[in-house]
């Protein structure tokens with residue numbers, strides 16, 4: 001997965017979405033936490049899109065119900081599958097000292113690490129966002145920050161933090177969740193966000209305010225963004 005340009009990832013609980021997503025997506029974000037048999041699905045996968053594996057903890061808005069050790073172990077096991085080019089690990093899990101297994105496995109197998117932060121309540125101030133992106137950058141290849149916008153000032157704060165982090169040489173992925181933040185899914189990549197997420201179907205959103213895959217893909221192309229597979 002080439003994070004030098006923008007990666008549009010279709011977010012999904014099923015790898016069966018790959019053929020339909022291929023026309024628009026550069027990668028699959030496979031939500032292991034939403035799948036019944038994620039490792040078996042990975043074993044059976046024969047699609048062409050590279051996979052970013054996410055096993056989102058319930059405490060970070062995900063559906064993983066296993067204990068933390070098992071959750072991280074599943075993610076570490078995913079790094080052994082050839083199609084898995086990147087894994088998503090929460091900054092909070094790294095801070096807690098729970099993520100070493102997956103960080104080590106990813107390093108050994110040359111799998112990229114996306115270090116993620118989600119704020120489902122609001123948008124902290126710009127300096128806090130910059131500090132979070134700087135901290136996440138120290139642990140992985142991409143620092144990902146999803147905040148919740150409750151007014152337009154929040155979206156501007158997110159875009160400024162994205163621009164500052166990019167100017168400082170960090171590789172980031174950012175978005176403002178919620179309907180007010182929807183447009184940041186198109187605009188944040190202009191300011192340096194390197195991953196955009198979209199469900200194949202609007203009904204299968206994995207976060208509030210997401211645009212569907214075809215809509216986001218067309219919008220990103222319309223504003224002239226350089227995409228990783230194109």
Ligand SMILES: O=C1C[C@@](O)(C(=O)O)C[C@@H](O)[C@@H]1O
Nearest residue numbers: 011054146175177197206207
């Ligand atoms: O962290 C992210 C970003 C996201 O929350 C979004 O807002 O698009 C969607 C999630 O599937 C993904 O893991």
